Each structure stands twice: as structure tokens, then as C-alpha cells.
Amino acid sequence: MANDREVLREIWDGKLPICFQLAQEEIMEIQQPDAFYVMVPRLSYFPLVTDKMKRHFLRYISQENSDSEMWLDYNGQPLKWHYPIGFLYDLYCGNDPQLPWHLTVHFTKFPEDVLLHCTNKDVVEAHFMSTVKEADVLKHRGQVMSTMQKKDHNQLWLGLQNDKFDQFWAINRRLMESHGDSEGFKHIPIKLYSDDGTCSQRLVSPKNNDGSRKTLQQMIAELYPDKLDVQLRTHGIVIPTDTPLQWLSEHLSYPDNFLHMCVF
Amino acid sequence: MGDDKQTDDVQSDLSQATESLKIESEQKDGDSSKGDNKVKIDILLKATGNAPIMKKKKWAVDAEKPIGWIMEFVKKYLKLEPNEKLFLYVNQTFAPSPDQLVKNLYECFGTDGKLVLHYCKSQAWG
Incomplete structure (x- = not known):
């Protein structure tokens, strides 16, 4: 695989400009906080890229809330931290691009019924490693992950966390190999989301x-026999329907090794 | 093992069982359908490590329920303290996200018409 290494690199380098604003009801100072602008990797997760933003806003909120869990929303829609950032953007803004992406920051009223708790980065790591498994x-029936060493697992995570392409792919390439005499994976790890976010x-x-x-078209015909003209978007791209699934999985999967695709 | 088998064969409806355990149950809609039209999936709950064994292991659960709901059910059933942890595993390999739906796991990892879930009180498989 990876004859198309440039594709892997392009996907890895995908970034989104984000404009964070503190929710109006959280502001306890007379002076309004400036919005916080930052470029973030599409492949990353919000808890990995929001430390600085959080510090920026902390001094404007009530002291009693400074230890409570921060969460984000877009247009009133709470954002699930355990989905990759680029996927969240495609889900909510795919049809109507908005740059920078305007998100609201909250420290109170955590939406318990919508979001999972994320107290620290270890929670993100556990979620990530579990999804790779x-x-x-x-x-591969789990054989690659189970034969890897702990340090290899760490390297995958650190490569993602520190945005190091070579570090990540030195290990991830083993997860993208085909085994046995068969060319290709046993099954394709794929999550398909409708526009309400249902997976x-x-x-x-x-x-x-x-x-x-x-091909993608053949998969669509199998999964949506009644629907006409189904299209799939990932990494901001509407995928040509004649693309082979095996190639898609090897090149356009998120670091968690799943294809996350928005159906529309 | 013979004893186990007997309890295995008795299948129960998880949503009814949880109601008796007073877990927040699915919204009761006014009509008399009582959720009978909902697709149910058979799950088999197996203890591992230091976790207590459940007397009844096989349950039928609403396909649209998230895994977190099953975790809460098992915790109540085993009468765990609120601060005690519970881990659920698929294929004895990975811990599904609490918001993952039962039907998605059954679709990908179900065997012989059921989804096998292992549970334990400490992390078993990384």
C-alpha cells in the first residue's frame, strides 16, 4: 500500500480555522473577552488542541466554574469530543461551508445526555486506542494490534497527539497491510452518519x-437499495463513487483507522 | 456448567427487567404497542476477571439502545457502588464507546444470532 503517500500527507495536513467565543452567559467580567482564533488539524480531537483556548477564557468566567468541564457547541449543537474535528465540521457544515468555523465555549450546563465526559487526555487516548483495536x-481479526508492543501503541497515539506524520505512519502502515494471500482487508472499518449525526x-x-x-457505488447500492443518488463526504471531499473501498480505507481513514463518512 | 446452561436458556427482556430495577426506562408511549414492534437483539453477558457472575446471562435488548445503557443496567443488576467501575468488551478485544448503538455492534460482531459482551470491574483488554 501507500503508493499514494502524497494522498496520506495531504489528508494529514488538512486544517480548519476555528473561531472560539465564550458563551455570553458565562462572561463575568465587564470587559468582553476577545474571540480566540486557531488553526487545528482536521484529524485531531478537540481536547488535544484546546488547552490554550481554555486558559484564554478562564479568567472571564466565574471562579466557581473554573474547574468544571469545558464543552463546545456549534449553532446550539453540542460537539462530541470523541469524533475527529474534521468529521464534525463535515457533518455540520459540509453542505454550507463556513470559515472560520464559529464555535461557542461553555463551562456550565454540561449536556449529560448528549456528550461523554472527558476529564483528561487519557480518556481520549483510551477511546482512540479502543477504536483502532x-x-x-x-x-485482520485483531492480529496486528495484539502482536504490536506497548511502545508501538504509544507511538501511534503520540504521533497523532503531537501531529507527527512520520512517527504515526511508521506504525500505522502495519495496520494498513493486507494479510494472507488475499489482497485487501477482511472487512472495511466504516462509520456512516446521517445528517442528524446518527451513526x-x-x-x-x-x-x-x-x-x-x-467500489463505493457498489457499497451504496447494497446499503441503500431504496435511495437514489446517495453521496458520501469525508475530509471535505465528495468521494467519486467509482473509488474502490480498499483504496479508500487505506488512504482516507482517520487515524482511528475508520472511514467516517457523511451520507447526504 | 449444567446449571449455567439452564439460566442461559431462560431469555428475558432487558427493558422490562430494568424497569423493575427502576432504571430510567424507554419513554412509554401512549398507545398500547408497548414497544413490541421494536427490533430486539439477543445479548450474552459474560463475567471476566474479578466480576461477579450474572445469574441470568442472556437478554433481549432494544436494538437502538446505546452501550452505556447496558453498562448502567449491569451495574444495577450487580448492585455495584456508584463509584465502582465497569468495563464492557466486544470480542474480548475492545471497549465500545458508551454512545455506540447495540445494533451497530451486533451487525459487525454478532455471532450465532447474538452479541457476546464481556464485563469486568477492572480494565481487562487494554
Whole structure:
């Protein structure tokens, strides 16, 4: 794989400009806080890139809330920290691009029924590693992750956390190899989201019954037999429907080894 | 093992069981359908490590329920303290996100018509 290393690099380098603003009801100072602008990697997670922003706003909120858990919303929609940032943008702004992306920062009224708690970065790491393991179960019956050493797992996580492409891919390439005599994965790790954010996961083979490579179009026909003209977006791109699934999985998966695609 | 088998065969409806345990249950809609039209998925709950065994292991659960809901159910069933942790694993490999839906896991990892979930009180598989 990875003959198309430039594609991997382009995806890795994808960034989003974000404008954070403190929710009006949180502001306890007479002086209004400036908005906080930052460029963040599309492949990352919000808790990994918001330390500085949090410090910026802390001095404007009530002291009693300074230890409470921060959360974000876009247009009143709480953002799930355990989804990659780029995917969240595609989900909520894919049809109507907005740059910079305007997000609101909260320290109170945590939406318990919508968001999972994230007390520190270890929680993000546990979620990330678990998702990589799930993907490996689908691709290789979990054999690659279980034969890796702890330091390899750490390197995957640190590569993502520190935005180090080479560090990450030195390990991730092993997760992208095909095993046995078969060319391709056993199944394609893929999560498909409707526009309300509902996630659907199906068992998808990279091959058709006759052994030929399955394309996105063929998968769409299988999963949505009643719908006409289904399109899928990821990394800000509407994916051409003749793209083979195996290639998509090797090149356009998020670091958690899943394809996260918005259906529209 | 023979004893286990007996309890395994008795299948129960998880949502009814949780109601008796006074967990917040699915909204009761006014009509008399009582959720019978909902798709149910069979799950098998297996203890691992130091976790106590559940007398009843096989349950039918609403396909749209999130994993976090099952975790809460098991915690209540085992009468764990609020500060005690519970971990759920699929394929004895990975811990699904609490907001993952049961139907998605069944679709990808179900075997022989059911989804097997291992639970324990400490982290078992990384």
C-alpha cells in the first residue's frame, strides 16, 4: 500500500480555522473577552488542541466554574469530543461551508445526555486506542494490534497527539497491510452518519462476490437499495463513487483507522 | 456448567427487567404497542476477571439502545457502588464507546444470532 503517500500527507495536513467565543452567559467580567482564533488539524480531537483556548477564557468566567468541564457547541449543537474535528465540521457544515468555523465555549450546563465526559487526555487516548483495536478486528481479526508492543501503541497515539506524520505512519502502515494471500482487508472499518449525526456501522467487504474490487457505488447500492443518488463526504471531499473501498480505507481513514463518512 | 446452561436458556427482556430495577426506562408511549414492534437483539453477558457472575446471562435488548445503557443496567443488576467501575468488551478485544448503538455492534460482531459482551470491574483488554 501507500503508493499514494502524497494522498496520506495531504489528508494529514488538512486544517480548519476555528473561531472560539465564550458563551455570553458565562462572561463575568465587564470587559468582553476577545474571540480566540486557531488553526487545528482536521484529524485531531478537540481536547488535544484546546488547552490554550481554555486558559484564554478562564479568567472571564466565574471562579466557581473554573474547574468544571469545558464543552463546545456549534449553532446550539453540542460537539462530541470523541469524533475527529474534521468529521464534525463535515457533518455540520459540509453542505454550507463556513470559515472560520464559529464555535461557542461553555463551562456550565454540561449536556449529560448528549456528550461523554472527558476529564483528561487519557480518556481520549483510551477511546482512540479502543477504536483502532475495533478497526483491526474488522480488518485482520485483531492480529496486528495484539502482536504490536506497548511502545508501538504509544507511538501511534503520540504521533497523532503531537501531529507527527512520520512517527504515526511508521506504525500505522502495519495496520494498513493486507494479510494472507488475499489482497485487501477482511472487512472495511466504516462509520456512516446521517445528517442528524446518527451513526450506522455495517459489515462491508472490500470485494464483490466474484472477487472483484468493490467500489463505493457498489457499497451504496447494497446499503441503500431504496435511495437514489446517495453521496458520501469525508475530509471535505465528495468521494467519486467509482473509488474502490480498499483504496479508500487505506488512504482516507482517520487515524482511528475508520472511514467516517457523511451520507447526504 | 449444567446449571449455567439452564439460566442461559431462560431469555428475558432487558427493558422490562430494568424497569423493575427502576432504571430510567424507554419513554412509554401512549398507545398500547408497548414497544413490541421494536427490533430486539439477543445479548450474552459474560463475567471476566474479578466480576461477579450474572445469574441470568442472556437478554433481549432494544436494538437502538446505546452501550452505556447496558453498562448502567449491569451495574444495577450487580448492585455495584456508584463509584465502582465497569468495563464492557466486544470480542474480548475492545471497549465500545458508551454512545455506540447495540445494533451497530451486533451487525459487525454478532455471532450465532447474538452479541457476546464481556464485563469486568477492572480494565481487562487494554
